[in-house]
Amino acid sequence: MNAMLAMRLRRLRRNLLVRPRIDLPLMAGLLLLAVVGLATLFSAADGTYPLVLGQAARFALGFLLLLLVSRVPPAVWRNWTPWLYAGSTALLVVVAILGEGRGADRWLDLGVLRFQPSELAKLTMPMMVAWYLHPRQLPPSWKDMAVVGVLIAVPAYLIGKQPDLGTALLVAAAGAFALFLSGVAWWRIGLLLVGAAGMAPIAWHFMHDYQRGRILTMLNPESDPLGNGWHIIQSQIAVGSGGVFGRGWMHSSQSRLDFLPEHTTDFIFAVFSEEFGLVGVCLMLALYAFIIGRCLWIAMEARDTYSRLLAGAIGMSLFVYVFVNGGMVAGMLPVVGVPMPLMSYGGTSAVTLLVGFGMLMSIHVNRKTHY
């Protein structure tokens, strides 16, 4: 028995390290992204190591989880999906009741481990939508769309209430992409968008004062020189002064002189833009586009509806990260807490992203066999 177990463990280790069952182009893209992210972080942290080492450790954990997750077939994930979704939603409820955190109540303290259930929801949400649509006739009927709407709305509302508008947006988008990919008729999508536009004034009414403030500040940064307006102005100066070719690595004066707040987390892309200029920005966005495209490719080759929708939704939600963070840094979108994937310092989102890509690897391995 013991020998058997030892043998299996050995085989697992060998398989993980020597013959990982992964999609090489996607993996290469992710590794490149991680390296660029660490290099930028090193510069943003004034050439000191503590932040970089911490982030590297998280990446190591993330890639290890990616390899582990890629060994679990999508069918297993599908069976677990309702439980995972229910579990993460329950945790969100618990956080809503007794959460603790700085400013926003989004952390759950498990004694040793402090943990953010909303991160979990970023994965369980597209899984749940895909699980629900998997056995049903597609494109979905109004009724199925309504059910999916509720599945999306409950966790998104709980997260938005924390208040964490950025994560709520990411979670809702992941669910919505799954619905979009299932082939909802265009006229229905149009109707929904018109409805959403009609809801905007109502949403405005329910927002926190500070959330409204951020939107107003984005429209007129000079009105709030001490708070977010300062972030936006300084971030734009950093980006703009980078020019076409940038000031070069480790030469970002804005963050060095401490004019750019949060330059290792939410505004790290401003540091990157200042150092590498428009050329760097275009290459970086191309790299993200490549990763998203590769995810969609994997989705197209997937074996069943569940895998397809899940892979597509994960890939497309990466776009939301990039667009919202990139837009925020360029003063085009309001300041919300959405990190730049694998660039912003801060652990949990990087780990969540990599676990998600692990699922994509698993879907890739279990793809349709071509005859």
Added chain:
Amino acid sequence: MKLRRTLKDPHHEAVVFRRRALVGFVLIVLALGGLVARYVVLQVARYDEFAARSQSNRIKPIAIPPARGLIFDRNGVLLANNVPAFRLEVVPEQVRDMDAMLARLGRVIPLSRDDLDSFHKQLKQSRRFESVPLRMRLTEDEIDRFAVNRWRFPGVDVVPYLNRRYPLGPLFAHVIGYVSRIDADDLDRLDPARYKGTTHVGRIGIERSYENVLHGTPGYQLAEVNADGRTQRVLQIHPATPGKNIYLSIDVRIQKAAEKALDGRAGAVIAIDPRNGQVLAMVSEPTYDPNLFVDGISHADYDALTHDPEKPLLNRAIRGVYPPGSTVKPFIGLGGLELGLRKPTDSVLSTGTFYIPGQSRGYRDDVRGGVGVVNLMQAIQMSVNTYFYKLALDMGIDRFSAWMGKFGFGRPTGIDLDGEASGVLPSRAWKTRRFKQPWYPGETVIAGIGQGYWAVTPLQLAHALATLAGHGIPHAPRLVMATQAGVEAPKVPLPNPPSGPSLVTNPASWQAVDQGMQLVVNAPRGTAYGLGKGFPYTVAGKSGTAERYSRRSDAYDTNKNLAYLASRHRAWFELFAPAEDPRIAVVVLLEKGAWGASSAGPIARKVLDAWLATQPNPPPNTPLPEAGSAAPAMPVAAPTPPSPAVGAAQPAGASSTSAATDGVDEEMQP
């Protein structure tokens, strides 16, 4: 469902998905193209502008915290002040090795354990580019020594600030409270934009409940800084709007007299103007020095305060709850009249023990053998339990608690302080909630003399007494009388309209209770006879001696040792004056007092004397207060015409006082 399954077309789905994924990808690329366009605008089209701004980007906005509003008493005596001081601040981001730096700094400027503890705590909570205070209130000497060594400590600087001082210290600790350093919990609660640059926030008392008024709005300056972040030149200043000043309705002179009269004994004194609910004095003893808390109290001081058996941090006036004893009798008596259960002249025979019909347990009078036949006025005068036992029983607990609830018992009074206790108003609903048990008639009987489940705060009793004294018109107690935007600006009074209609429908009922309370103080068999002697206005009062423990046997306790009694009794006294048209209502509580009248009564009288001394126009034709009382000598005839505020009330009050007292005295002769 089954039908649908059969209709599912995997091939078609895959085709649809493929189309959707392609469309989605095209849209994504377009959106990223839009993003690139924005970066082209910033990095190419506006490159020159931003490059120039980056070059000249040496200008930082620095918040200017507003000066906190000052606090005065009703006559403008300063109670909370801002004193210029200097503190040491550290910007964590500019310090390479924090521990080594602190060790080196400790050799230049002494840093205590407490300083370091609170610094490390705040360090964890603040962002790296925001400065964290390390040492408050630097001396001149320390500032000089640091100035010489400043080059060795990048990221450390001496910063001027305004430090809160409470000149009268302990005297107002339980009213004004204190400010203290902002901590992690506050950061969650406070608006970061309004508190930028602010280090202190109102923690308790007026400082907390009027935080929004006192705080003000921050301004900012645009300052040119060098690469170390040190300010080189201030370019532009947008000044802060200071917080508003606050005028308390408390008069320092009355407050001082009350504290002096308590003389360190654990207890509370509250004086309220019944005409408007303004608090004239509010003392809780023992007390503490609020200045200790402003910059973080040391562990030793804090331990001393929290381990003191007398609990100096407890605000007995609003948080201490005690059985009210006989002080509730006037309210119950008024209820008997107002509910139509009694006429003032209805009398009861006091035999020394009262029995509920059909029950064997006896409920005692204070005087063994009873005092004979008494009406309402006499029952209040001599505090005859039997009268109120019977009245409470006739009222029944439901009407009893409904009536007493109108005076505010059993719920916070709504004073402008946080943390008031609710106390307990005995009622069927309360007992069900608390014990899940039915109500027994015997409990109604003892509720009639303020014992049993009763629990009131001194403030609740003072509020009820002020309501009674104000002819039944309730006003929520108020500590703050007016606000003022800067010392030059006019004072803006805070109105305090009645919180409800008058509780008294028949003025005769009120007259009867008022008369009974006058007898307490002014008639020979009154429990506090002599207390009003030499006072120019007629005083109406009521004593209360509440037992802390239940009687365990039928034997009479004959131990008359005062210290022994004090350990078993809570002593209360309540009074108001002038009796006909009251302008002050006073409640005194002694946690350990032998008897209400003899222990607490004299304290209330001293408060009254202090109040009289503050009145601009003492009544004419009245004897001088006795030697030793706080009131100064008064002119025999007032030379100036009375002020309009008190003038109307005075002649009527003075003349009718004597008439009423005389009449009652005659009636009282055996």
